Amino acid sequence: xxxxxxxxxxxxxxxxxxxxxxxxxxxxxxxxxxxxxxxxxxxxxxxxxxxxxxxxxxxxxxxxxxxxxxxxxxxxxxxxxxxxxxxxxxxxxxxxxxxxxxxxxxxxxxxxxxxxxxxxxxxxxxxxxxxxxxxxxxxxxxxxxxxxxxxxxxxxxxxxxxxxxxxxxxxxxxxxxxxxxxxxxxxxxxxxxxxxxxxxxxxxx
Amino acid sequence: xxxxxxxxxxxxxxxxxxxxxxxxxxxxxxxxxxxxxxxxxxxxxxxxxxxxxxxxxxxxxxxxxxxxxxxxxxxxxxxxxxxxxxxxxxxxxxxxxxxxxxxxxxxxxxxxxxxxxxxxxxxxxxxxxxxxxxxxxxxxxxxxxxxxxxxxxxxxxxxxxxxxxxxxxxxxxxxxxxxxxxxxxxxxxxxxxxxxxxxxxxxxx
DNA sequence: GTCTATATTTGGATAGAC
DNA sequence: GTCTATCCAAATATAGAC
Numbered sequence: 001x002x003x004x005x006x007x008x009x010x011x012x013x014x015x016x017x018x019x020x021x022x023x024x025x026x027x028x029x030x031x032x033x034x035x036x037x038x039x040x041x042x043x044x045x046x047x048x049x050x051x052x053x054x055x056x057x058x059x060x061x062x063x064x065x066x067x068x069x070x071x072x073x074x075x076x077x078x079x080x081x082x083x084x085x086x087x088x089x090x091x092x093x094x095x096x097x098x099x100x101x102x103x104x105x106x107x108x109x110x111x112x113x114x115x116x117x118x119x120x121x122x123x124x125x126x127x128x129x130x131x132x133x134x135x136x137x138x139x140x141x142x143x144x145x146x147x148x149x150x151x152x153x154x155x156x157x158x159x160x161x162x163x164x165x166x167x168x169x170x171x172x173x174x175x176x177x178x179x180x181x182x183x184x185x186x187x188x189x190x191x192x193x194x195x196x197x198x199x200x201x202x203x204x205x
Numbered sequence: 206x207x208x209x210x211x212x213x214x215x216x217x218x219x220x221x222x223x224x225x226x227x228x229x230x231x232x233x234x235x236x237x238x239x240x241x242x243x244x245x246x247x248x249x250x251x252x253x254x255x256x257x258x259x260x261x262x263x264x265x266x267x268x269x270x271x272x273x274x275x276x277x278x279x280x281x282x283x284x285x286x287x288x289x290x291x292x293x294x295x296x297x298x299x300x301x302x303x304x305x306x307x308x309x310x311x312x313x314x315x316x317x318x319x320x321x322x323x324x325x326x327x328x329x330x331x332x333x334x335x336x337x338x339x340x341x342x343x344x345x346x347x348x349x350x351x352x353x354x355x356x357x358x359x360x361x362x363x364x365x366x367x368x369x370x371x372x373x374x375x376x377x378x379x380x381x382x383x384x385x386x387x388x389x390x391x392x393x394x395x396x397x398x399x400x401x402x403x404x405x406x407x408x409x410x
Numbered sequence: 411g412t413c414t415a416t417a418t419t420t421g422g423a424t425a426g427a428c
Numbered sequence: 429g430t431c432t433a434t435c436c437a438a439a440t441a442t443a444g445a446c
Contacts, residue, residue, distance in 0.1 A: 013429080031236045032324060034421055047424075048430045056422065111323060117382070118320040119237060124382045132379070159403055162396070163372055170371030174337070177322065177329045191367070198364055202407035218411075239439060252442075253412050261440070 014052045016042050021059050026108040027180075029115040030060055064116075067109045067123075068130040072096040079138055083145035086152070087200045091193075093139070094168065098192045101172045110176055136161050152203040160203060167195050219257045221247050226264050231313035232385075234320040235265055269321075272314045272328075273335040277301040284343055288350035291357070292405045296398075298344070299373065303397045306377045315381055341366050357408040365408060372400050 020041045024033040035056050039046045053059045074082075074093075082089045100106045113131075116123050139161035146152045152160075171192060175185045225246045229238040240261050244251045258264045279287075279298075287294045305311045318336075322328050344366035351357045357365075376397060380390045 011429080028324065029236075031234075035423085036421065044429090045431060046422080047432085050423070051429055114319075115323045118316060118385065119234065121386055124385060127382065128379070155403070159399055162375075163400065163403060166375030167368055167371040169378075170374050173374075174333070177332065180323065180329060181326055194364055195368065198360070198368060216411080240441085241439065249411090250413060251440080252414085255441070256411055 013042070013044065013048075017049060017052055017059065018062060021063050022108055025060060025063050026112040026115075029112070030119075032115075035059075064109075064112060066105075067113055068126055069109075070100065071103070071106070072100060074138055076141075079141050080145055083142035084149060084151075086146055086204070087196065089142050089146075090164070090196045090200060093142075094192050094196050097168050097172070098189070101175055101192075102189075107176065107179065110172065111180070114173075114176065132165075135165050139164055150205060153205055164199055167199075168192070171195065218247070218249065218253075222254060222257055222264065223267060226268050227313055230265060230268050231317040231320075234317070235324075240264075269314075269317060271310075272318055273331055274314075275305065276308070276311070277305060279343055281346075284346050285350055288347035289354060289356075291351055291409070292401070294347050294351075295369070295401050295405060298347075299397050299401050302373050302377070303394070306380055306397075307394075312381065312384065315377065316385070319378075319381065337370075340370050344369055355410055358410055369404055372404075373397070376400065 017038060021033070021038050024038055024041070035046050035049060038059070039049045042049070049059075053062070074096075079089075082092060101110075113123065113127065117127060136158065140157040143152065143157040143160045143164075147154045147157060171188055175188050178185045178188065222243060226238070226243050229243055229246070240251050240254060243264065244254045247254070254264075258267070279301075284294075287297060306315075318328065318332065322332060341363065345362040348357065348362040348365045348369075352359045352362060376393055380393050383390045383393065
């Protein structure tokens with residue numbers, strides 16, 4: 001028995017369901033996606049879907065599981081180290097943010113988040129803690145280091161972090177809207193780099 | 206006939222329907238709000254609602270009609286004039302933005318916009334043109350005037366406008382999320398003023 | 411203008427044959 | 429594991445009496 005991992009060696013239906021569900025949930029949200037539609041897109045009957053998932057919510061939870069999983073998290077020590085490089089840190093941070101923005105899976109999760117955010121209290125709280133606070137913390141630490149080392153004008157690191165992050169979010173938000181309709185994002189894609197340039201000029205010593 | 210305006214002098218049912226519909230649509234979105242729920246909250250049967258509106262969509266459109274109506278628009282000349290006052294212009298602009306954020310009706314419309322934005326192509330386009338571009342235009346003009354008059358460092362007025370606006374949007378976005386759950390927004394409310402202070406310091410000559 | 415009753419559709423979910 | 433058949437609930441909408 002060469003592959004008895006997990007006992008069942010699948011026909012792949014469950015994966016197909018998940019893949020289809022991701023597309024549908026991320027474009028139409030929970031309410032906008034029916035079990036019927038998922039099943040029909042997969043090419044099976046609804047009843048067959050229930051062999052793989054207990055109910056609609058379980059499918060959704062499986063899809064939304066990675067909604068706050070960032071593939072590009074920075075480690076604590078890495079932050080403090082890289083922060084000493086000033087603008088270079090910001091460029092690195094923004095590059096990761098940009099990759100997230102254009103990464104297909106991250107983009108889908110962001111769309112889903114934006115759709116469900118207003119209808120799901122738990123998501124709102126996770127958005128604040130995971131999405132916002134985590135980034136603010138990273139950036140604050142970096143700006144603090146920069147201030148300590150005389151690289152940037154001193155001030156409240158949290159405030160500077162907020163200013164810096166908010167623009168990144170807005171760019172990502174707009175890009176996500178444009179990509180919904182398959183519109184060009186060329187102008188906005190370069191906005192990330194321009195933001196770093198302008199911002200650095202405004203805070204550097 | 207003292208009041209033959211519009212022929213029908215209403216029992217107020219239509220207004221009551223609209224008022225109820227605003228609350229429901231703005232908190233649960235189009236799909237999340239049923240005609241049943243609206244009618245029952247008003248205190249009538251569904252069938253009675255159809256005496257006032259052709260269908261659910263017509264109720265929604267009536268509600269969403271004012272989604273981009275800003276009660277605080279600045280006139281062209283006013284912008285150029287006030288821009289000469291530098292930081293004072295930014296303070297005024299932000300104060301209006303802040304009022305919008307906390308104005309009950311505007312807040313509802315913003316919630317509705319955020320809910321529906323990801324599911325409605327037309328709204329996305331209106332968001333870009335009415336919401337984003339209009340503000341960018343106003344701010345760009347102001348920053349241009351400020352640059353011409355040596356009040357702020359010269360640069361691309363549009364870029365500076367983008368930096369300034371994006372933070373305002375993010376603050377509003379976060380406040381809206383908090384208010385969804387009736388959480389305190391004290392910390393964020395002062396962020397508006399702090400933003401102006403920080404931003405002005407970073408661009409002034 | 412509101413009610414009762416009803417038509418129709420859509421969506422989530424289960425039973426049981428194969 | 430998939431299918432057919434079926435059930436049930438919820439939702440949009442209409443007809444016609446009052």
